[in-house]
Amino acid sequence: MKTLKLTDTANLLPFDGELYWLRAFYPPAVADYYYQQLEQTLAWQSEQLFIYGRWLTVPRLMAWYGDPGRYYRYSGVNHQPLPWTAALSTLKIDMETICGAAFNSVLANLYRNGQDSMGCHADNEKELGHNPLIASLSFGESRILRFKHPGSAYKLDIELAHGDLLIMAGAIQQHWRHELPKTRQPKQARINLTFRRIVGKL
Numbered sequence: 282m283k284t285l286k287l288t289d290t291a292n293l294l295p296f297d298g299e300l301y302w303l304r305a306f307y308p309p310a311v312a313d314y315y316y317q318q319l320e321q322t323l324a325w326q327s328e329q330l331f332i333y334g335r336w337l338t339v340p341r342l343m344a345w346y347g348d349p350g351r352y353y354r355y356s357g358v359n360h361q362p363l364p365w366t367a368a369l370s371t372l373k374i375d376m377e378t379i380c381g382a383a384f385n386s387v388l389a390n391l392y393r394n395g396q397d398s399m400g401c402h403a404d405n406e407k408e409l410g411h412n413p414l415i416a417s418l419s420f421g422e423s424r425i426l427r428f429k430h431p432g433s434a435y436k437l438d439i440e441l442a443h444g445d446l447l448i449m450a451g452a453i454q455q456h457w458r459h460e461l462p463k464t465r466q467p468k469q470a471r472i473n474l475t476f477r478r479i480v481g482k483l
Contacts, residue, residue, distance in 0.1 A: 293437065297430065298453025302439060303446040306379075306418075312444030316420040318368040319472050325391050330358055332400070340463075341397040347386030351479040353408055362386055369474075376416040376476045380448060384416065384476040392424065392461065395468035399461040401429065405454040410480040413454060417447040421471040429458045441473075 293300040307315065325342040345353060346369055347362030354360070365373070373384055390399065404415055419441040426447070428437040441447060461473075 293439070294428075294453065294457070295435065297432075297456035299449070299451035300428070300437075300453060301448040301450070303379075303448070304442065305444050306446035307420075307444035309444065312420055315368060315372065316443070316472060318366075319389065319420065319474070320391070320470070322366050322368060323389055323391075324363055325389075328358065341399065342391040342393065344389040344391075345386070346389065347479065351386045353386060353388070353477075353479060354406065372418065372474065373476060376418070376446075379446070380414060380416055382414050382478070384478050386479050387474050387476045390473045390475075392422075392468075392471040392473070394470070395464040395466055398463045401427075401458045401460040403454045403458050404449070404475070404477070408479045409454075409477060412450070412452055413477065415449045416476040417441075417449065418474040418476075419443065419445045419447070419471065420473075422469040424461055424468065424471050425464070427460050427462060429460075430456060431458065432456065 290301050290303065293302060323344045323346075325344055328339045328343050329336045330339055345360040345362055346365055347353075348365075349362070351362050352359055353362075369387060369389075373387065377383055392398070404413065409415075420443060423440050423442040426439045426441050428439070429435070439447070
């Protein structure tokens, strides 16, 4: 697998950041294999996060994996990384190869149906450092990921499908917010992995 040159693929954002979409990065048979492995082997759990001054149940299942000591704190919860599984380790190597960057952690989200969602946010926690590069893999049902630029009211919807890779880079986390909204359409489960690099140890 070759290292990705971001200049070789189109930046989807008109300003203030970089966003690259590699459709069907994994072909269907490979994506099917990883979906099955991830669904069956990851330690999925329901969580509560401190949002807008109160504790709320997260409308999806989550799991945090990474190198020892790579804790991740967001919405009032400190997440201790679980050891890498075989599937996650292989995917991490692929992501590092294609992106030409090192990752030491991954956040896994399981959206069980169309009512599971992710609120509007930016991945701008201090643990991620300045202008983090994040590789986001999608397996399973297609879902809309929506990007918003508060300074201009610009919006961009991307329907991420089975095996797609989305790369967020540059200043995107400083200027843009993203969300995975609920939908009334009948939807099967979707797994999303966001590979990251945590700066420092707690």
